[in-house]
Amino acid sequence: MTTSQRWLIRLGDSAAWRARRPIAAALATTALVLVLAVTPTASDVKAASMFDSLRSPGQVAFIAGHRGEKVLAPENTLPAFQLAIDSSAEFVETDVQLTSDGVPIIMHDWTLDRTTNGSGPVWEWTAEQISALDAGSWFSPDFAGTRVPTLEQFLDLVWTSDKRAILELKGSWTREQTALVSQQVRTAGMEDRVLIASFDVVTLQAVAEVAPHLPRLIISRQVTGDPSILAALCGAVAIVTSKAFLEREPGAVDRIHEAGLGVLVYTLNDEKTWGEAIALGVDGIITDSPTELERWLDGPSPWAHDG
Numbered sequence: 255m256t257t258s259q260r261w262l263i264r265l266g267d268s269a270a271w272r273a274r275r276p277i278a279a280a281l282a283t284t285a286l287v288l289v290l291a292v293t294p295t296a297s298d299v300k301a302a303s304m305f306d307s308l309r310s311p312g313q314v315a316f317i318a319g320h321r322g323e324k325v326l327a328p329e330n331t332l333p334a335f336q337l338a339i340d341s342s343a344e345f346v347e348t349d350v351q352l353t354s355d356g357v358p359i360i361m362h363d364w365t366l367d368r369t370t371n372g373s374g375p376v377w378e379w380t381a382e383q384i385s386a387l388d389a390g391s392w393f394s395p396d397f398a399g400t401r402v403p404t405l406e407q408f409l410d411l412v413w414t415s416d417k418r419a420i421l422e423l424k425g426s427w428t429r430e431q432t433a434l435v436s437q438q439v440r441t442a443g444m445e446d447r448v449l450i451a452s453f454d455v456v457t458l459q460a461v462a463e464v465a466p467h468l469p470r471l472i473i474s475r476q477v478t479g480d481p482s483i484l485a486a487l488c489g490a491v492a493i494v495t496s497k498a499f500l501e502r503e504p505g506a507v508d509r510i511h512e513a514g515l516g517v518l519v520y521t522l523n524d525e526k527t528w529g530e531a532i533a534l535g536v537d538g539i540i541t542d543s544p545t546e547l548e549r550w551l552d553g554p555s556p557w558a559h560d561g
């Protein structure tokens with residue numbers, strides 16, 4: 255045993271040290287508590303930096319164009335996405351499903367009937383068949399012949415802008431299926447500009463396993479109990495929820511923020527609800543009318559800002 259080892263043992267056994275041990279333990283505990291208190295958790299860092307900051311009540315929220323700019327062009331088509339890109343929306347939101355031959359395409363409804371001249375479930379059609387459908391005439395003859403975009407086409411379009419994308423994976427996805435999406439995101443060079451959203455925790459868990467670098471948003475019309483538990487289940491950085499829930503549960507926005515999570519609200523399309531959401535302190539507003547929301551924010555509204 256070396257002299258210094260002997261010295262350490264003597265020090266450890268000394269009466270003076272034993273007397274001071276409780277004080278040392280208390281100091282160590284205090285130091286640990288201080289470190290934990292001032293060190294943000296991973297989700298604090300992610301949500302706040304991802305959305306510039308977590309808003310306070312009255313601070314202007316960012317805009318996400320829901321299915322593009324769906325009031326001015328057929329939803330979830332390239333013209334609708336281009337309009338949202340041309341607005342001051344920070345995000346373009348869209349919905350992703352798989353065709354019968356496993357190609358990720360852009361479509362909200364389970365069936366093709368409402369927004370195309372096809373019919374029946376999306377998953378019964380091949381990508382080639384879907385690519386021949388008219389996804390614009392139902393909206394206006396001006397958009398006749400507009401096609402259902404693939405995810406690849408959507409990503410390529412958003413890539414040409416400075417916008418970010420929210421990809422909502424509709425329904426439930428396996429790991430292998432989510433891997434297809436992350437592969438396309440990588441190929442498009444959009445890895446740092448894509449967030450994956452879903453109502454389905456298991457789907458987001460699959461994304462977390464396959465592509466942990468892609469931030470995740472859990473969509474839930476309402477949150478029962480501790481929001482951090484829901485978010486932790488799938489490593490979500492934010493919760494997408496309804497204004498009705500936030501109003502019904504006073505302090506909900508604060509509780510979600512205190513958990514280090516962002517709050518996005520869907521889908522708000524008029525000045526009254528935009529103002530109410532901003533007053534609540536949400537971080538992002540998902541809207542069918544990003545151009546109109548931008549105009550309202552820049553106009554004489556109480557939330558008018560410089561840019």
Ligand code: G3P
Nearest residue numbers: 347349422473494520540
């Ligand atoms: O992002 C939330 C919202 O898009 C979810 O609802 O039905 O419009 O896809 P839905």
Ligand code: CA
Nearest residue numbers: 347348349422
């Ligand atoms: Ca959606």
